[in-house]
Amino acid sequence: MTGNGAAGGANAERANGDVVPAPLVAVVDYGAGNLVSIDQALTSVGARVALVRSADDLAATAADALIVPGVGAARPAMERLTEAGLVEPIRRWIADDRPYLGICLGLQLLFEVSDEDGAVTLGVLAGRTAKLDGAPTLPHIGWNQVERRRPHPLFAGIAPAADFYFVHSYAGSPGANDAEAALADTTHGRSFVSAIAVDQLFGVQFHPERSGTDGLRLLRNFVGIVRSPESSRSAARAANDATAGVRA
Amino acid sequence: MLRRRVIPCLDVANGRVVKGTRFVDLVDEGDPPELAARYAAEGADELVFLDISAAPEGRGTLLEIVERTARRAFIPLTVGGGVRSVDEMRDVLRAGADKVSLNTAAVADSALIARCAARFGRQAVVVAIDARRTVDGRWEVLVRGGRDTTGLDAVRWAVGAVDLGAGELLVTSIDRDGTQAGFDTDLLSAISGAVDVPVIASGGAAGPADFVSAVVDGGADAVLAASIFHRGIYTIAEVKAAMAVAGLPVRLGSVAA
Numbered sequence: 071m072t073g074n075g076a077a078g079g080a081n082a083e084r085a086n087g088d089v090v091p092a093p094l095v096a097v098v099d100y101g102a103g104n105l106v107s108i109d110q111a112l113t114s115v116g117a118r119v120a121l122v123r124s125a126d127d128l129a130a131t132a133a134d135a136l137i138v139p140g141v142g143a144a145r146p147a148m149e150r151l152t153e154a155g156l157v158e159p160i161r162r163w164i165a166d167d168r169p170y171l172g173i174c175l176g177l178q179l180l181f182e183v184s185d186e187d188g189a190v191t192l193g194v195l196a197g198r199t200a201k202l203d204g205a206p207t208l209p210h211i212g213w214n215q216v217e218r219r220r221p222h223p224l225f226a227g228i229a230p231a232a233d234f235y236f237v238h239s240y241a242g243s244p245g246a247n248d249a250e251a252a253l254a255d256t257t258h259g260r261s262f263v264s265a266i267a268v269d270q271l272f273g274v275q276f277h278p279e280r281s282g283t284d285g286l287r288l289l290r291n292f293v294g295i296v297r298s299p300e301s302s303r304s305a306a307r308a309a310n311d312a313t314a315g316v317r318a
Numbered sequence: 319m320l321r322r323r324v325i326p327c328l329d330v331a332n333g334r335v336v337k338g339t340r341f342v343d344l345v346d347e348g349d350p351p352e353l354a355a356r357y358a359a360e361g362a363d364e365l366v367f368l369d370i371s372a373a374p375e376g377r378g379t380l381l382e383i384v385e386r387t388a389r390r391a392f393i394p395l396t397v398g399g400g401v402r403s404v405d406e407m408r409d410v411l412r413a414g415a416d417k418v419s420l421n422t423a424a425v426a427d428s429a430l431i432a433r434c435a436a437r438f439g440r441q442a443v444v445v446a447i448d449a450r451r452t453v454d455g456r457w458e459v460l461v462r463g464g465r466d467t468t469g470l471d472a473v474r475w476a477v478g479a480v481d482l483g484a485g486e487l488l489v490t491s492i493d494r495d496g497t498q499a500g501f502d503t504d505l506l507s508a509i510s511g512a513v514d515v516p517v518i519a520s521g522g523a524a525g526p527a528d529f530v531s532a533v534v535d536g537g538a539d540a541v542l543a544a545s546i547f548h549r550g551i552y553t554i555a556e557v558k559a560a561m562a563v564a565g566l567p568v569r570l571g572s573v574a575a
Binding site for chain 2 (some may be wrong): 101104105106107110111115141143146205207209210211212213214215233235236237239257258267277279280281282283285286
């Protein structure tokens with residue numbers, strides 16, 4: 071791939087004429103999946119993109135948001151994140167309530183453990199990742215409806231039960247302590263949680279970067295949340311709050 | 319509920335989209351990223367990109383086309399043709415493919431399927447099976463673009479490939495490919511009934527009724543075609559409308575950028 075997304079044209083202009091820099095989104099590159107699509111999709115919705123492969127990369131990048139993409143199994147993914155020294159920085163990022171979007175495996179890793187290979191995952195959210203038992207076909211590949219439980223800015227402008235693209239066999243299920251994190255559900259054999267949102271922490275089991283105009287809209291909404299004053303306030307609050315990290 | 323997918327196939331040789339009949343007599347059909355973007359805008363659910371030249375010296379060209387395509391079409395892209403190793407699969411994924419299709423190399427070395435699935439997850443591994451009817455009413459696997467016979471029974475190979483880690487099967491009837499004589503629904507039904515992974519039907523689409531039949535009679539999860547889309551005989555929307563009328567779940571609401 072050609073590397074970081076171009077910043078040209080990504081800046082926004084405030085009403086008073088000041089130019090607001092385009093949000094810089096760090097995308098974790100740990101060899102699990104297609105980053106060209108994510109880079110292109112984020113760039114096309116007005117973000118700048120920096121690929122990060124190590125803790126040093128992340129520390130050196132003044133990123134406004136962090137995206138962990140990925141497909142495949144949890145154990146090799148956790149091993150690669152561990153090798154890259156990124157496990158603790160990712161936990162810290164989320165504990166500080168800075169904007170995070172987990173895509174597919176990047177959502178599953180938020181939970182405590184994966185039944186796929188017994189891997190212990192980030193444990194940011196209570197719950198486990200389990201197989202889609204009872205599904206007529208596995209992997210669950212293709213477009214399926216995402217049904218929201220409540221309105222949320224992440225889905226602004228997207229029709230109820232809109233189709234998004236899925237490629238997976240396992241899905242994370244929030245435990246009782248984080249049940250309110252569930253934002254949307256999808257059914258394939260059984261119903262599973264296909265999106266979560268808690269403050270600045272987001273996760274989607276589908277691939278917005280591969281879900282056409284609705285997928286781009288969701289990413290644009292995420293970038294908009296990152297750009298919004300609310301997000302800056304919460305980041306500042308987190309930085310000043312010695313008790314940040316209670317959710318972890 | 320999970321939609322049945324409609325997938326335009328782009329056969330690529332020397333950097334251009336081509337289409338032949340029974341894998342020969344190739345005709346130029348256009349620029350790959352251009353066609354990909356057009357199909358995404360017209361409602362394609364996914365794209366399959368098969369490098370039918372697959373000459374080693376053309377590999378760099380292919381990766382460059384894959385990346386240009388991935389940057390134009392925000393829908394999933396499967397790339398196949400000549401991938402022989404985990405490292406080659408990695409290169410294709412890094413160029414922007416979501417899935418890689420293995421064919422000849424998987425027949426020659428079936429453990430390749432397991433190695434690729436272990437590295438990238440089974441959802442990224444598509445095994446393409448080119449099958450031809452035999453005189454005794456079964457199907458034989460052919461490789462090297464339909465040029466070589468293998469003696470392998472297509473249904474048994476399908477089951478074996480899934481056991482090894484294939485997450486999806488792309489089943490092409492060589493008897494029907496490019497003939498517009500309809501899909502071989504007997505072949506599709508035999509394979510889809512024997513595995514629990516999604517099956518993509520390929521080879522023989524003439525019109526919307528064939529897409530319906532591939533799903534209803536063949537048990538296919540997705541239906542792939544080339545000529546009828548490239549030549550504008552039917553649009554993706556027309557095919558999906560016919561599938562919807564037949565009661566099949568399809569994605570109609572919003573089209574891709």
